[in-house]
Amino acid sequence: MADRPTLTTLSLFGVVFVAQTVGGAVGVESWAFALALPLERHPWTLFVSVYAHGDLTHLAANALALAVVGPLVARVTTPARFHVFFLATGALAGVTQVVATAVFGPSAVLGASGAIFALFGYLLVGNRASERVLSWLPVGRRGRLAVFLLLAVGVTLATASPGVAVVAHFVGFLLGGLCGRRRVLHVGHSRPEIG
Numbered sequence: 001m002a003d004r005p006t007l008t009t010l011s012l013f014g015v016v017f018v019a020q021t022v023g024g025a026v027g028v029e030s031w032a033f034a035l036a037l038p039l040e041r042h043p044w045t046l047f048v049s050v051y052a053h054g055d056l057t058h059l060a061a062n063a064l065a066l067a068v069v070g071p072l073v074a075r076v077t078t079p080a081r082f083h084v085f086f087l088a089t090g091a092l093a094g095v096t097q098v099v100a101t102a103v104f105g106p107s108a109v110l111g112a113s114g115a116i117f118a119l120f121g122y123l124l125v126g127n128r129a130s131e132r133v134l135s136w137l138p139v140g141r142r143g144r145l146a147v148f149l150l151l152a153v154g155v156t157l158a159t160a161s162p163g164v165a166v167v168a169h170f171v172g173f174l175l176g177g178l179c180g181r182r183r184v185l186h187v188g189h190s191r192p193e194i195g
Contacts, residue, residue, distance in 0.1 A: 005082035006070030009051075010063055013112065016051040017059055034108035035094045050090035052110040054163075062112045069119045076126075077185035085122075085185055089175045090115030093168035100167045109165050114172035121152070121176025126183050148177055 020033055031042065035049035053059040074082050093114025101107040125148065156170040179185065 005074045005077075005079045005086075006066060008079070009066060009070065009083070009086060009112075012051045013053065013059060013063055013066075016048065017053055017056075020052055031108065034110045035091075035098055036106065036108035037098050037102055039095065046091050046095070047087060049094055049110040050087055050112055050115055053112075054110060058111055062116060065116045066112065066119070069116065069123055072123055073119050073126075073185060077187050081185050081187065085118070085179065086112075086115045089118035089172055089179075092175060093118065093172040094165075096171040097165045097168040109168060111165065111168075113159075113165060114168035117155070117169045117172030118176035118179070120155070121173040121178075122180040122185060123176075124151075124180065125177040126180030126185065149174075152177065 016033070020030075023032060024030070031045075033045065033048055033052035035045045036042070039046065053062060070082075077085075090112055094109045097109045097114070098107050152170055152173045155173055156166050159166070159169055
């Protein structure tokens with residue numbers, strides 16, 4: 001069933017959110033779930049932070065976005081590839097966020113939006129319909145890259161607001177697009193196409 005990786009990921013969101021809530025009630029600090037520098041201080045947060053959320057609204061927004069895009073990407077891949085992709089892109093986007101914002105002072109990040117943006121980027125670039133549309137543009141390979149970068153900036157700015165990890169959004173979208181271009185999640189020829 002194509003939505004199983006999505007359901008599993010949504011379940012992980014719930015489990016980690018319950019752990020955050022219970023942990024907070026018994027005195028576990030929020031740093032136990034948030035990715036921050038130096039990375040070696042709390043290495044588990046590299047992964048846990050991808051599934052952790054700041055509050056119920058943050059959780060609901062990411063769950064809704066994942067429910068929309070997750071099954072579409074899951075159709076072309078295996079559950080294992082889906083989960084590795086989700087975790088890897090989410091962790092890379094989170095690390096980039098905390099490193100890029102370190103110049104402004106200590107920062108921490110949590111949430112799945114970097115990984116979800118990677119799924120969106122993959123969905124956009126990793127399907128034949130996008131290839132056909134882009135082939136109509138007489139801009140060449142570099143021009144297509146410029147179009148994709150402008151789209152990444154536009155999507156990032158559309159989600160920008162105080163407290164939002166826009167660097168993670170941008171990086172996630174780029175990672176997803178690069179992987180989509182290479183179709184790294186696609187398995188076999190018998191699977192249906194995205195889109």
